[in-house]
Amino acid sequence: MPKSIDGHMKADGLKVAIVATRFNDFIVDRLVGGAMDFLTRHGMNPDDAVIIRVPGAFEVPLVCKKAAESGKYDGIVAVGCVIRGGTPHFDYVCSECAKGVAQVELASGTPIGFGLLTCDNLEQAIDRAGVKAGNKGVEAASAMLETIRVLEQL
Ligand code: INI
Numbered sequence: 001m002p003k004s005i006d007g008h009m010k011a012d013g014l015k016v017a018i019v020a021t022r023f024n025d026f027i028v029d030r031l032v033g034g035a036m037d038f039l040t041r042h043g044m045n046p047d048d049a050v051i052i053r054v055p056g057a058f059e060v061p062l063v064c065k066k067a068a069e070s071g072k073y074d075g076i077v078a079v080g081c082v083i084r085g086g087t088p089h090f091d092y093v094c095s096e097c098a099k100g101v102a103q104v105e106l107a108s109g110t111p112i113g114f115g116l117l118t119c120d121n122l123e124q125a126i127d128r129a130g131v132k133a134g135n136k137g138v139e140a141a142s143a144m145l146e147t148i149r150v151l152e153q154l
Contacts, residue, residue, distance in 0.1 A: 005150060005153050005154070006150070007145070007146035007147065007148070007149030007150040007152075007153075008149050009042055009142070009145055009146065009149070010042060010043050010149075011039045011040075011042040011043045011044035011145055012043035012044070013043075013045075013048075014039070014044050014048065014074045014075065014145070014148065015048045015049075015072060015073050015074050016039060016044060016048065016049045016050075016073060016074065016075050016076070016077065016141075016144070017049075017050050017052055017064075017067045017072075017073045017075075017076045017077075018032055018035055018036070018049060018050070018051045018052065018076070018077045018079065019052045019054060019060055019063050019064050019067065019076060019077070019078045019079070020032050020051060020052070020053055020054070020078075020079045020080065021053075021054055021055065021056050021057055021059075021060065021079070021080035021081065022053050022054070022055055022056070023055065023056040023057065023080065023081070023082075024080070024081035024082075024083060024125065027081040027117065027125045027126065027129045028079055028080055028081050028129075030129035030130045030135065030137065031079035031080075031081070031115050031117070031129055031135065031136060031137030031140075032051060032079055032137060033130075033137065034129075034130060034135035034136075034137035034138040034141070035077045035079060035113075035115070035137040035138065035140060035141035036049060036051075036141075037138070038137075038138045038141040038142060038145075039141050039145065042145065050073075052067065056080070056093065057080040057081075057082050057093050057094065057096075057097040057116055058093050058096055058097060060078050060080055060097050060100070060101060060116070061096070061097060061099075061100025061101050061103070061104055062100070064076050064078055064100075064101055064104045064105075064112055065100075065104045065107075065108070067110075068104055068105075068108035068110040068112075069108060073110065074110075074111075074148055075110060075111040075112070075113070075144040075145070075147070075148045076110060076111070076112045076113070076144065077112070077113040077115060077137070077140050077141050077144050078097075078101055078112055078113065078114055078115060078116065078140065079115040079116070079136070079137050079140060080097065080115070080116045080117070081116070081117040081119065081125050081129070082094050082097075082116065082117065082118050082119070083119050083120075083121065083122060083125060084119065084120045084121070090118075094116070094118045097116055098114070098116065101114055101116075102114075109151075111143075111144045111147035111148050111151065112144065113139075113140030113141055113142070113143045113144030113145075113147075114140055114143075115136045115137050115139065115140030115141075117129070117136055
């Protein structure tokens with residue numbers, strides 16, 4: 001029988017930073033709410049979470065880096081929403097955010113749930129913020145929690 005390592009899903013005692021963009025906050029607040037709801041239903045004390053607001057997705061990696069380096073948090077949930085406009089700006093913002101968050105996660109060893117919506121239009125964003133396609137804040141929080149619990153066993 002192979003040995004199997006699975007992360008359990010208890011969030012009791014965890015300290016979590018949620019890094020959230022102000023840009024598109026109508027959508028992003030739903031992602032923050034989803035992440036908080038998921039984590040508290042899995043045992044996290046709401047007082048053990050901090051919600052850190054940043055201007056836009058481009059600023060997310062730097063703030064995640066500082067939060068991770070502080071050593072105060074067991075994990076980070078990064079949430080934001082980029083909606084395609086008429087210029088290539090969308091592609092730069094999305095790729096720098098994704099690349100930066102991945103770099104911070106690997107360099108710091110702090111699990112970061114990646115909940116950045118990258119949408120062609122507002123309808124796609126709404127669908128992923130608690131409507132047809134679920135809530136990506138919940139998914140990011142769940143992924144962070146599971147990764148924390150896996151790392152504890154390695
Ligand atoms: N930031 C976002 O988080 N979402 C967007 O849709 C967006 N658009 O479309 O421009 C956006 N741009 C701002 C960017 O993240 C930076 O805050 C800005 O460039 C200042 O550094």
